[in-house]
């Protein structure tokens with residue numbers, strides 16, 4: 594089991610910043626990377642705001658916030674991650690892009706560094722084949738919002754060795770998160786169950802069974818979900834929801850996973866949910 598001190602996070606989107614946030618609070622040194630320093634700095638500002646909210650709610654102290662922020666460094670280039678013991682790739686859910694980033698980052702890392710992906714659906718075994726170290730490659734899948742959600746899925750690829758599996762489990766435990774071990778099947782456990790429910794909610798809207806408000810109210814009050822499925826879809830990002838449904842549909846070759854045409858249309862329109870200010874709800 595490798596000792597992890599320095600963590601590199603690739604991608605300063607909503608998942609990447611959440612991962613950097615919890616790693617820094619747990620005492621790891623974090624380098625946060627994205628395609629530009631502007632994007633990283635905007636991510637750092639969001640982390641600052643989220644930690645300030647935690648301070649105002651007494652979830653963490655002001656000293657913990659300052660300490661954690663001091664442990665996060667902006668990294669404008671993948672080369673900046675070269676001293677990482679663990680890299681977590683958290684780019685968008687696009688296999689081609691992930692393969693390129695994983696292959697590129699391996700070139701700058703030491704031979705013993707562990708490489709993980711936060712992919713929410715793509716085969717870990719397939720992504721591992723883009724790296725020079727399939728035995729030290731693993732899926733570590735966080736849930737959104739990362740600072741709040743207790744679960745992390747850990748997924749081994751076919752070549753992942755026992756030491757890497759133990760390192761990943763030890764790392765997740767150090768973040769005070771609970772682990773669910775999933776086999777390397779499309780979308781693993783949480784999204785295999787959650788995304789078909791969200792897709793079905795979109796079909797329910799598409800077929801006119803209920804409007805947005807009725808569907809979300811029904812599931813919040815009728816099934817005790819903290820968010821309705823359409824609100825949750827906006828929160829996850831409709832592009833991510835569509836990507837996951839496509840992985841399920843292609844990977845399991847079953848028509849029950851067919852993405853709802855309305856979901857496809859919203860993504861084509863650029864209505865990607867909360868981050869785009871427009872999805873099933875209007876945030877403008």
Ligand code: CAA
Pocket residue numbers: 643644646647650652713735736737738739740741742783784787819820825829833
């Ligand atoms: N950082 C830090 N703290 C945060 C936060 C963030 N980004 N977002 C929310 N919080 C904290 C708030 O400060 C608040 O803390 P307290 O309980 O101490 O007051 C708490 O979370 C609740 O937040 P709010 O009061 O603002 O709002 P809420 O009560 O409506 O809860 C929610 C918000 C936690 C997001 C809740 O609605 C929820 O659990 N929704 C479902 C989320 C979910 O299902 N996530 C999984 C998505 S699937 C996934 O992630 C997998 C994938 O690959 C797609």
